[in-house]
Amino acid sequence: MQRMGGASASLVLFLLSFSAPAAPIPAGFVSWDVTFPGNSGSFDITNQTGPNASTFPDTTFPITTTLHLSGLGLTVHFANxxxxxxxxxxxxxxxxxxSFNGSPIAIGGTNPLPTSATLTGTFSPVFITLNNGTTQTILSSFxxxxxxxxxxxxxxGDFAIINATTTTVTGTPEPGTWFLTVAGFGTLLGWRKKGLATFRNLLERKGAL
Amino acid sequence: MKSIITVLCLIAAQSAFAQVKENTWTTPDNGVAGINDVNVSGTGFPNGTITPSNVVISLAATCGGTPVATTTAISVRAIIGSSKRVDFQIPATLATGTYYVSLSDSAAGDAHFTNATCSAVNVTHSNSTLAACLPSSSLGVLVPSTPGKVTAYVPNASWELSSTGIQVVDLEGGTSKTSISTPNPVNSCSSNPATGQTVCTANTTDVYLISGTALTNTLTSGATGSASFSGGSCENCGVAINALSNKALINIGLSASPTGSGVQLLDLNTNTFSTPVNATTGVVSENPSIDPTRNLILSASENNTYTLFQIQSDGTTLKEFGSASPTDTNGSAEADSSGEDCSTGIAIAPMEFTNDVYLADLTQATFTPGSPAGTWNAPNSTTTLVTNYTFSAGLSGVSVAVGTSHLAVVTGEFGGNTFAVLQLPSKSGSGTPNIVDYAVAQIPDSAVCGGSFVAGRDPHTITAYTSPNDGKAYAVFANGYNAPPSCLVRIDLAAILAAPRGGGGYAANDVSPANFPAGAATFYSTH
Incomplete structure (x- = not known):
C-alpha cells in the first residue's frame, strides 16, 4: 500500500512536470496617463514583450517573443x-x-474622472519564448x-498588469524534471510488474488459470 | 598616480550603478513640447527609493548623444519587479523632431542608476485637440497632427456679402487651389484635425459638411431668426469645432431668445443637432470658441458681458454664466470675439473700437449658479496696446496658435492691415494673467493681393495655427472687403515678435515696414 502511495505521488509529480497549471506571465501594462495635466489623459498600453522584455536573469517581463495585441476593447467607468x-x-x-497610444479623454471643468477601466484583447502568437530560453504556450485572450x-x-500612472496565461509546458524539461520523469517511469514499471504478479497469483488461487 | 586612482574609482562607481533597459519608445510615443507629459518605462531599476527630482532626463538627437535639453522627473512609479515608469514634461525648448531619452540618477540620498538603452519620443508643437481650439472666425484651417498638408478653407462671403462658394487653398505641403460651390453664401468654416472634416456655415440655415474639396452633406440648423451684430446679421453666424468630442458649435439667430441669438451643437458623429440654447446674458459672441478639455463655450459679447456656457457631462446640456463686464478704455465693454490658449486656459478678447485686450484665467474661474444664467469670475486684466498704427474698427478679431509658443494675434476688421502679435503667459492657475510682450506691425504690400492688403469683414478673416511641419506659430489673414477674398497672407508670429521695434515715428512696440522681417509674410492667391 505504501509502495502504491509512493508510485501515485511519483506519477502525479511526473504528470505535473509536463502539464503545468496555468500561470501568469507579465506581458505589459495598461495605464491611465494624465498627459495634459488638468485637461486630458489617455489609457495607454505599454507592451513589454520582444524588444521591451527585460534581460535575463531579470524575469520582470520575460517574454522575448513580440506579442501582438488585437481585438482591443476598453470599458471605462466614470465618477458620474x-x-x-x-x-x-x-x-x-x-x-x-x-504598444498603443490611447485617444485623449477630457478631464477638465465639468468632465468626470475615470474610476476604473477594463482592457480586453487577444495575443498572437500563442507560442512564446522566454528570456531563459524556454518556451510556453499561452491563452490567446487577456x-x-x-x-x-x-x-x-x-x-x-494607475495601471494594471497585462498577463499572458500559460497552458502547457512544451519546452525542454529542466534536469529536475528529467529526474522526476525517470523516477516516475521507474516506479510505474515496478508497480506494474508487482501488480501483474499479484493479479496472476489471485487468478491462480481461484483456479482460473 | 592619484588621477589614475580617481578615474578607476569613478569607473568602479559608475559600473556599480544599476543599468536600466529603457523601452524603445515612450508612452505615449509623442507629445507637445512644454505642454504634454510622457512616460519612460524600463526594467533594471535598482531597489530602494528613487526621488523624482533626482532623476536627470536628457533628450538628444541620438541615443547617448549630446543632450539638447534636460529636465527632471515629475514622478517615478514602481510597476512590477525591476520595472518602473518615469513621468516627465517634454521641455518647451525642443524643436519638432524625434529625440532619444536617457535617464540617470547619481544624486545623493537615493538609489543610483544609469541607462543602458534609450527611449525615443516624437516631439510636436501642437496636436489635434489644441489645433481646433479656435474662434468661429471666417477662415478654417485644417492642420494635421503629424507633418503633412495644411489647408485653408476661405468663404467667399461675409455676413454682409453674398457671394457663394468656398476657396480651398494649400498653405503647406501643396500648391493646389480649389473652388467648392455652395447654394448659399458662406460666412465661416472650421476643421477637425482629428477627422479631417470641415464644417462651413451659410448666412442662411445651411450647414455644409466638407471632406477634402467635396461638399458631402448639407444640414439645416435650428436658427429661427437673424442675430444682429455690429458687423452684420445672420441666421447661421459661424462655426467652431470641438476636436475631442467631434461636435461643432454654431452661433445662430433665435427669435425667441431675449438677445435674438444663441448657440447649437452639431454632433458630427451622427450629424444630429442638439436643442438650440438661448443666449440670455448678452448677444452671442461674433466669434465664440470651445475649450474642449474644460467643457466651456466662450462667448465674449458686444453687450457688456463675457458669457461662458458650461457643457455638462452629457455633452449637450449647457449652463449659462455671465461675467461682470470687462471694461475698456471707452468705459464700455464691446468684446468682439473670443479666443483662448487652451493649453493654459487663458481666455482672450479684443475690445472693439479700442486698442484693449482682455485676458482671464479660466483655470481659476468660479461659477455661481443662477437662473436663467449664473455668473462667473476669474482673475483678469485689460491691456491697452500702445501703437502709432491704427486698427480698423479697433481690435476686433483674435486667434491663438495654440501649442508650445503661446502666441496670439489680434487685428481690426472691415479694412486695414494692422495686426499685433501677443506673447501670452505660459502658465496659469495663480495670480492675474497679463500679456507678456507684444509687437504691432502691418501686412506688407504684395502684388498677390493687388497692392495694399485690405482686411475682410465679419466674422473676421483671421485664424492661426501651429505648423506640424516646422513647429512655428502662424497667423493667416484674408482680404476681401468688397469682394470674395483674392489673397491670403501667412505671418510668422515669432519672427514679428523678434523683429526690431520702435524708431522714428513709431511707438516702442511697433515694427516699422523697414524692420518687417524678410520672409515673415507669405502670400497666396485664392484663385
Whole structure:
C-alpha cells in the first residue's frame, strides 16, 4: 500500500512536470496617463514583450517573443456613474509597433474622472519564448482592470498588469524534471510488474488459470 | 598616480550603478513640447527609493548623444519587479523632431542608476485637440497632427456679402487651389484635425459638411431668426469645432431668445443637432470658441458681458454664466470675439473700437449658479496696446496658435492691415494673467493681393495655427472687403515678435515696414 502511495505521488509529480497549471506571465501594462495635466489623459498600453522584455536573469517581463495585441476593447467607468465602451479604434499603434497610444479623454471643468477601466484583447502568437530560453504556450485572450491606487478615481500612472496565461509546458524539461520523469517511469514499471504478479497469483488461487 | 586612482574609482562607481533597459519608445510615443507629459518605462531599476527630482532626463538627437535639453522627473512609479515608469514634461525648448531619452540618477540620498538603452519620443508643437481650439472666425484651417498638408478653407462671403462658394487653398505641403460651390453664401468654416472634416456655415440655415474639396452633406440648423451684430446679421453666424468630442458649435439667430441669438451643437458623429440654447446674458459672441478639455463655450459679447456656457457631462446640456463686464478704455465693454490658449486656459478678447485686450484665467474661474444664467469670475486684466498704427474698427478679431509658443494675434476688421502679435503667459492657475510682450506691425504690400492688403469683414478673416511641419506659430489673414477674398497672407508670429521695434515715428512696440522681417509674410492667391 505504501509502495502504491509512493508510485501515485511519483506519477502525479511526473504528470505535473509536463502539464503545468496555468500561470501568469507579465506581458505589459495598461495605464491611465494624465498627459495634459488638468485637461486630458489617455489609457495607454505599454507592451513589454520582444524588444521591451527585460534581460535575463531579470524575469520582470520575460517574454522575448513580440506579442501582438488585437481585438482591443476598453470599458471605462466614470465618477458620474456613466460608462463608456471604447472600440479598438480608441487605440493607435505606437511607433514601437507593439504598444498603443490611447485617444485623449477630457478631464477638465465639468468632465468626470475615470474610476476604473477594463482592457480586453487577444495575443498572437500563442507560442512564446522566454528570456531563459524556454518556451510556453499561452491563452490567446487577456483582460486587465485598472482600479484606483488611492481614493475613488484613477490618478496619473494607475495601471494594471497585462498577463499572458500559460497552458502547457512544451519546452525542454529542466534536469529536475528529467529526474522526476525517470523516477516516475521507474516506479510505474515496478508497480506494474508487482501488480501483474499479484493479479496472476489471485487468478491462480481461484483456479482460473 | 592619484588621477589614475580617481578615474578607476569613478569607473568602479559608475559600473556599480544599476543599468536600466529603457523601452524603445515612450508612452505615449509623442507629445507637445512644454505642454504634454510622457512616460519612460524600463526594467533594471535598482531597489530602494528613487526621488523624482533626482532623476536627470536628457533628450538628444541620438541615443547617448549630446543632450539638447534636460529636465527632471515629475514622478517615478514602481510597476512590477525591476520595472518602473518615469513621468516627465517634454521641455518647451525642443524643436519638432524625434529625440532619444536617457535617464540617470547619481544624486545623493537615493538609489543610483544609469541607462543602458534609450527611449525615443516624437516631439510636436501642437496636436489635434489644441489645433481646433479656435474662434468661429471666417477662415478654417485644417492642420494635421503629424507633418503633412495644411489647408485653408476661405468663404467667399461675409455676413454682409453674398457671394457663394468656398476657396480651398494649400498653405503647406501643396500648391493646389480649389473652388467648392455652395447654394448659399458662406460666412465661416472650421476643421477637425482629428477627422479631417470641415464644417462651413451659410448666412442662411445651411450647414455644409466638407471632406477634402467635396461638399458631402448639407444640414439645416435650428436658427429661427437673424442675430444682429455690429458687423452684420445672420441666421447661421459661424462655426467652431470641438476636436475631442467631434461636435461643432454654431452661433445662430433665435427669435425667441431675449438677445435674438444663441448657440447649437452639431454632433458630427451622427450629424444630429442638439436643442438650440438661448443666449440670455448678452448677444452671442461674433466669434465664440470651445475649450474642449474644460467643457466651456466662450462667448465674449458686444453687450457688456463675457458669457461662458458650461457643457455638462452629457455633452449637450449647457449652463449659462455671465461675467461682470470687462471694461475698456471707452468705459464700455464691446468684446468682439473670443479666443483662448487652451493649453493654459487663458481666455482672450479684443475690445472693439479700442486698442484693449482682455485676458482671464479660466483655470481659476468660479461659477455661481443662477437662473436663467449664473455668473462667473476669474482673475483678469485689460491691456491697452500702445501703437502709432491704427486698427480698423479697433481690435476686433483674435486667434491663438495654440501649442508650445503661446502666441496670439489680434487685428481690426472691415479694412486695414494692422495686426499685433501677443506673447501670452505660459502658465496659469495663480495670480492675474497679463500679456507678456507684444509687437504691432502691418501686412506688407504684395502684388498677390493687388497692392495694399485690405482686411475682410465679419466674422473676421483671421485664424492661426501651429505648423506640424516646422513647429512655428502662424497667423493667416484674408482680404476681401468688397469682394470674395483674392489673397491670403501667412505671418510668422515669432519672427514679428523678434523683429526690431520702435524708431522714428513709431511707438516702442511697433515694427516699422523697414524692420518687417524678410520672409515673415507669405502670400497666396485664392484663385
Amino acid at each position: 456613474g456613466s460608462t463608456v465602451v471604447e472600440p479598438s479604434s480608441y487605440f493607435t499603434l505606437s511607433a514601437d509597433g507593439e 483582460s486587465a482592470t485598472i482600479s484606483p491606487s488611492a481614493g475613488t478615481t484613477l490618478a496619473d
